[in-house]
Amino acid sequence: MELVIASNNKNKVREIREILQGKFEAIYSLSDLGIHSDAEETASDFLGNALIKARSVAAFTDKAVLADDSGLAVDVLCGAPGVFSARYAGEHATDDQNNELLLKKLAGKEDRNAKFIATVVLLYPNGTYVVGEGSVEGAILEEKKGKSGFGYDPLFYSYELKKTFGEATEEEKNGVSHRARALENLLTKL
Ligand code: IMP
Numbered sequence: 234m235e236l237v238i239a240s241n242n243k244n245k246v247r248e249i250r251e252i253l254q255g256k257f258e259a260i261y262s263l264s265d266l267g268i269h270s271d272a273e274e275t276a277s278d279f280l281g282n283a284l285i286k287a288r289s290v291a292a293f294t295d296k297a298v299l300a301d302d303s304g305l306a307v308d309v310l311c312g313a314p315g316v317f318s319a320r321y322a323g324e325h326a327t328d329d330q331n332n333e334l335l336l337k338k339l340a341g342k343e344d345r346n347a348k349f350i351a352t353v354v355l356l357y358p359n360g361t362y363v364v365g366e367g368s369v370e371g372a373i374l375e376e377k378k379g380k381s382g383f384g385y386d387p388l389f390y391s392y393e394l395k396k397t398f399g400e401a402t403e404e405e406k407n408g409v410s411h412r413a414r415a416l417e418n419l420l421t422k423l
Pocket of ligand 1: 274301302303318319331382384385386410412
């Protein structure tokens with residue numbers, strides 16, 4: 234099967250490609266196929282948004298489409314930023330701005346437990362789809378550590394890796410990440 238990854242986030246595309254290496258005949262990014270799609274994520278949950286992204290790309294291709302929607306859920310913030318993770322500090326917020334806001338919201342809080350959550354959808358050309366889900370637990374540090382990855386990675390201390398995702402190599406992160414787990418969960422269903 235040939236697959237298109239429905240994401241404009243280069244970091245996500247790189248991670249997904251790495252994790253799915255050898256599992257599909259060919260894996261394309263949107264730019265490989267010259268597809269421009271930036272659907273508005275209007276759903277209130279990860280699955281809804283992953284389906285919006287997958288369907289908007291499916292309109293441009295006959296290949297199967299893989300979409301991911303993911304985010305950070307912080308216990309003491311009742312699951313925020315959740316589906317708003319990419320735009321926590323505003324519509325076109327940078328990773329730095331989102332991280333700053335998160336640190337502000339957690340100032341003085343003792344409970345720093347959080348998890349990354351990912352839902353992936355594989356949408357077939359006939360409109361049917363398969364869903365995979367994954368998560369990884371950790372804690373939000375009081376300052377950033379490491380320069381790898383993207384998004385909240387430098388603030389997210391993984392209990393399993395005993396370091397932040399920002400300090401981890403891509404291989405280490407892919408060994409435990411929410412996205413890797415969601416993709417593994419999807420593969421078991423295919
Ligand atoms: P999406 O493109 O709507 O799925 O946005 C996901 C957002 O959640 C990203 O922009 C990041 O802020 C955050 N996020 C999701 N996965 C990760 C990750 O693996 N590391 C760091 N941040 C992540």
